[in-house]
Amino acid sequence: MKCPSCSRPVDHEADTCYSCGFSVAQVQRIYGRDLLPMARISDTAHCLRKRDRDDLDEIMDRLQNRFPQLLFCSYLTTLENAAEIPSLGFWLVNHARVKGSEYARPNENALMVIVDLTNKQIGFSLGYFAEYLLGEEDAHRTLQAARPYLVNGDYGRALITLYKKLGRVLSRRARVLKKNQRQGRKPDYEIQNVPNLLDVPNHQPFPASAADNVPEEATVELPPILDPMIR
Amino acid sequence: MIAMAGKVELPDWEENDMPEEFALGIGLWPAGLLDNAIAKADSKKVGDDKKAGKEAADPEKIAAAGDAPEKDPATGTAVGSTKVDDPEAAKNPELADTSAEKKATRREIREIPPGLGPEVPERIEIDEPSLPALIEITHVMPPIEGELRDRFFKNRPKEFLIDPQQMLTEQKSNDVRRFLEYHAEEAGIDIYLIVMGNGQKIPEDISLASQHREWFGEMPTALVATTMGTMGNTQIVYGEVITGSVDKNALDKVYQHCLREAQKIENDSDQIEQLALELSIQLYWVSQLLDKDSGTVSPITFNADREIVATSRPDGAAMPIPFQNRASTMMGPLGIPLAWWIFGSVALLALIAAIWMGSWMWRRDSLNRKPVLFQELSMPNRLGGEFSGGGFVGMSYDVSGRE
Structure with missing residues (x-):
């Protein structure tokens, strides 16, 4: 983490x-701080054609049928700063309200694919439960499967390949979890909670004033990409 | 000055001792060389050198001696002779004597008086003995007796190949020995092969059958005695266990089959090896037919191709098809041996199983399978996020290399 x-x-x-x-x-x-209603496939960069969107819809339907607890969504955008994409993903998973998602698919089960066409980056923003299911190595392998299509600019094909690979990874993960459960092993979540080997400074709580500085009813100026979607 | 010119030495070839050998240049050579008088003078003893010198200096004597060359009517010299530039020198006998002395000196040098120089042995006439026109080399080996006999027949052989004279090469011997050992491991009838040399025979007082009985007793063993180069003298003794169970005619057929196959090969050593090979094949199937319980072998017959054909057991049960017949009859539909069909079928089944396994492993992760439900877990919040703690895994697909 x-x-x-x-x-x-x-x-x-x-x-x-x-x-x-x-x-x-x-x-x-x-x-x-407001919630952001968005579609399952939000193409703010307008890089997907209709056929791509149809194919993507089909594969995402199959994914959701296979994993009814999980929420799959894609967000294609153009960002000015390359460092924005993790924090944008963090904010989106916490504030997005994906159309069609039911109560059984809370955002903590979300696996959101974010593509930044400007900086040519792609990544998974994961909810808490999705972090538990998709490890860093598996996520990277999944992204690698789509990389050739991304390099060629075939974003529709890239996302389809990515979601297919993601389905296989999750299926394998489900088998492992089922096997562990059968053998009475502890869940991986507890196993992963190992002492931090990195030189991390002692935790000093950040000043509360900085976090609470934002007024409740304040108007937040959203980036131009997100602004039209909210309206 | 002119007189000095007359003393100019003539070329060496003027004094050639055997002018007739250089007759190719007739007409071009100096007259003295073509004159028979010189040839005659050369044939004389060297004793009268001065006389010879005078004769050589006097052209008239030379001309008078036999085949004198024609004289030039104008000058009186012989046609073709070397013409002396100075007529005075030609007429002066002193000058002629001087040249004659030089010639005599050369002849002395050339003809070494006896007693000086290397001694050349006189040619000795040797009466060559009258050798026979053709020496016949025979490969007939000594008879088997004495120590050699003991090495053959005294003790029970420890190895399956009995070749005390090392008739086979080391390589071939090792091959045959290993093959017979392998046969002994696989088949129920051992083969002991005695290799004798050309012309050798088993001593008359030794019976191969009694030797078999003495050595092997009731063991089902074939004792084979063969001769290098004359395979027709091969003897095979099976012992009472086999001869009592197998039809004698069948064993004769085995014998003939083995000999026939072995004699197809020209090399003597290879014949021995082939004999062992064929006998091994035949005896393997004979041993397969041997009833282990009763110790009897079912009647064995041969077909037209002189191959062993299965017949019925004594109890009337069906017989397994023996060796060559099995190989020839159990052919697949396309003329492919049945063994290949079996092998191919097994390989095909394995391939199908592998494909099915791969397909199953692929399909089990397919999105079309039944839904997967994970165990619900309550996760603690992080970084103040209600649904996500900022978990992010990303990568760049920029291949331009820019930052």
Whole structure:
């Protein structure tokens, strides 16, 4: 678990980053505190054709049928700063309200694919439960499967390949979990909670004033990409 | 000055001792060389050198001696002779004597008086003995007796190949020995092969059958005695266990089959090896037919191709099809041996199983399978996020290399 801002390791129960004091309040100051209604495939960069969207819809339907607890969504955008994409993903998973998602698919089960066409980056923003299901290595392998199509600019094909690969990874993960459960092993979540081997400074709670500085009814100026969607 | 010119030495070839051998240049050579008088003078003893010198200097004497060359009517010299530039020198006998002395000196040098120089042995006439026109090399080996006999027949052989004279090469011997050992492991009838040399015979007082009985007793063993180069003298003794169970005619057929196959090969050593091979094949199937319980072998017959054909057991049960017949009859539909069909079928089944396994492994992760439900877990919040703690895994697909 890393901080979206400084990429330093963060304890799984820390309210703020040990290193930079990053928390959800900081991204709320940038993107706002309101919920963001969005479609399952949000193409704000307009890089997907209709056929691609149809194919993508089909594969995502199959994915959701296979994994009814999980929420799959894609967000294609253009960002000015390459460092924004983790924090944007962090904010989106916490504030997006995906159309069609039911109560059984809360955002903590979300696997959101974010593509930044400007900086040519792609990544998974994961909810809490999705973090447990999709490890870093598996997620990277899944992204690698789509990389050839991304390089060629075939974003529709890239996302389809990515979701197919993601389905296989999750199926394998489900088998492992089922096997562990049968053998009475502890869940991986507890196993992964190992002492931090990195030189992380002692946790000093970030000043509360910084997080609570944002007024409740304040108007947040959203980036131009997100602004039209909210309206 | 002119007189000095007359003393100019003539070329060496003027004094050629055997002018007739250089007759190719007739007409071009100096007259003295073509004159028979010189040839005659050369044939004389060297004793009268001065006389010879005078004769050589006096052209008239030379001309008078036999085949004198024609004289030039104008000058009076012989046609073709070397013409002396100075007529005075030609007429002056002193000058002629001087040249004659030089010639005599050369002849002395050339003809070494006896007693000086290397001694050349006189040619000795040797009466060559009258050798026979053709020496016949025979490969007939000594008879088997004495120590050699003991090495053959005294003790029970420890190895399956009995070749005390090392008739086979080391390589071939090792091959045959290993093959017979392998046969002994696989088949129920051992083969002991005695290799004798050309012309050798088993001593008359030794019976191969009694030797078999003495050595092997009731063991089902074939004792084979063969001769290098004359395979027709091969003897095979099976012992009472086999001869009492197998039809004698069948064993004769085995014998003939083995000999026939072995004699197809020209090399003597290879014949021995082939004999062992064929006998091994035949005896393997004979041993397969041997009833282990009763110790009897079912009647064995041969077909037209002189191959062993299965017949019925004594109890009337069906017989397994023996060796060559099995190989020839159990052919697949397309003329492919049945063994290949079996092998191909097994390989095909394995391939199908592998494909099915791969397909199953692929399909089990397919999105079309039944829904997967994970165990619900309550996760603690992080960084103030209600649904996400900022978990992000990303990568760049920028191949331009820019930051």
